[in-house]
Amino acid sequence: MTDAPYIRPDMKAFLDMMAQVNGPKLVDMTLEEARASYQALHNLADRPARDLAVIRDLDCPGPNGDIGLRLYDARESREGPTPVIVFFHGGGFVIGDLDTHHALCTEIAALADLPLVAVHYARAPEAPFPAAILDCEAATRWVAAGPEALGLTPSGIVTIGDSAGGNATVVVGQLLAADPAHTPVLLQVPIFPLVADANGSDSMAAFSEGFVLTAESMGFFDAAYAADRTDPRGFPILGRHDNAPPSIVVTASLDPIRDSGRAYAKALVDAGRDCLFIEMRGVTHSFTNLRAAVPSTQGDLERIVAAMRFMLENPA
Template sequence: MTDNDLVPAALHPQVQAYLDRIAKAGFGALHTFTPEQARLGLQRQIPLLAEPERVEAVRDTEIPSRRGPLRIRIYTPLGTEPGRLPVTMFFHGGGFVLGSLDTHDGLCRSIANGAGTLVVSVDYPLAPEHRFPAAPEACFAATRWAAEHAAEIGGDASRMAVAGDSAGGNLAAVVTHLVRERGGPDLVFQLLIYPDVDFRRTSWSIREFAGVYGNITRAAQDWFMDFYVRDGEDKLNPLVSPLLASDFAGLPSALVITAEFDALRDEGEAYAARLADAGVSVAAIRYPGMIHEFLRHRFDESERARQDAAAALRAAFSR
């Protein structure tokens, strides 16, 4: 689909009810908060998310990186047979400023169980304390560490994927470019969930949906971006805006998930198109009536999207 070929019909009733509840809460404008205040607010929203699934095991640990110890959380799926499992690196969303291992715990559990994969969730350094390129470098380092130490954590380095939502989708996409340019590790798949891949902020869905349907305002978009990048030139760097990369050839196959009422919808679909044009096997699924971050919520379409994501990962791991 092109960026403006369809006028959205209607929000899903479950989404509308959720947005109504949020509106009644009377939250202030995001860009008026400090990062610390916004992070606390996001943590407090965890009980509103989908009920976390039980998994076989969850282990928090630290791994070395050039910037010091890096926290990761390793999920082992429920009911797995002894042996080495595929490995999915997961990078959480939050605009590069917010989010944590805890805010995306439920989604990681769902991916682990659904796809029968170890999930390694990365607590990458957040802005503005750590501006670009700290986050992508940490995610790359964690991916390389997981490949080198796969056997120690019960994983199979020949079956590795990257995944992430929103800013985490950006980081997952960027890691695929980095591993190609830096000689590995090899990745078999990328799961990009409403990825943030174009800091120019010029798409039709950005213009039409910013500040409505649960999307952040243009002021809040600038709040996030200005904390993350060092200057305006960074916005055009392909490691910040991977949609602007010159070469998509040889990247791993992909599933790109978008939501009908998400301001990031069009850039995610444009990214899928760039992959397809380069000969990469890619599926792009737009979920009707849905909004940004819908996979983390209790909506019926969220369950369908999680199942689609799990099926795509399983298929990639079985090739």
């Protein structure tokens, strides 16, 4: 008999509370209800957004029309070139948007003291795979070029995203390694990413129910997004790793897709790439958006950003 997994006390209190909620499951909701439910969870569980000097909506051209963006910066203006963070939100490529991750983006921009551009890519099922990836790539190239509308001179790009956004982070890194943008990707930070197919993994078997992200929800997202399981743009573990940018790979120990992130970190190490791997113990998927309900996760986010700052200030 195996020991029960370690769960932080504040994480357990949140999971116990969620278990008492008698609302419908994600798979039983309409698309509009699922999106509203995801926003409501973050409104309940995440810390309030920070006040920043700059929070501005803008857009850039994409392959299928304009892509919505939101620029965040703790400083009113920047003198000279600066790294720019490009953020891809989670939500299974289906239910997330700029607003679901607004509070998180303000926090990252403030902690990193860098401008951040959040990308509202096309979502499934209205726009299935690979529409989201094409938008994320186009937006990253646009930011890297430092257009006048952005008002910044990028010295390089830091890509970051959670869950589905973590997948996009890795895929964009591979696409820009093969065909470089105007400025380089200095660092990529996939947070609890889906990089490899999680079906059949130990983590999926252990945490498929009762740990925020469920196997049923993943099936809902998978059916809507309809990624090609043979295409590295869907499952980037299949792509090249020997030219990956410096990376910080973050997983959560109680996450059904934990082993996917572990496998990606191992692939980077095996390819001889510069990689920092951090597994947050005792927390679930989506911990970066649970910072009010699970207060210890604020420290986890601060660790991630501290690692980002260290790697940017000490390039390999």
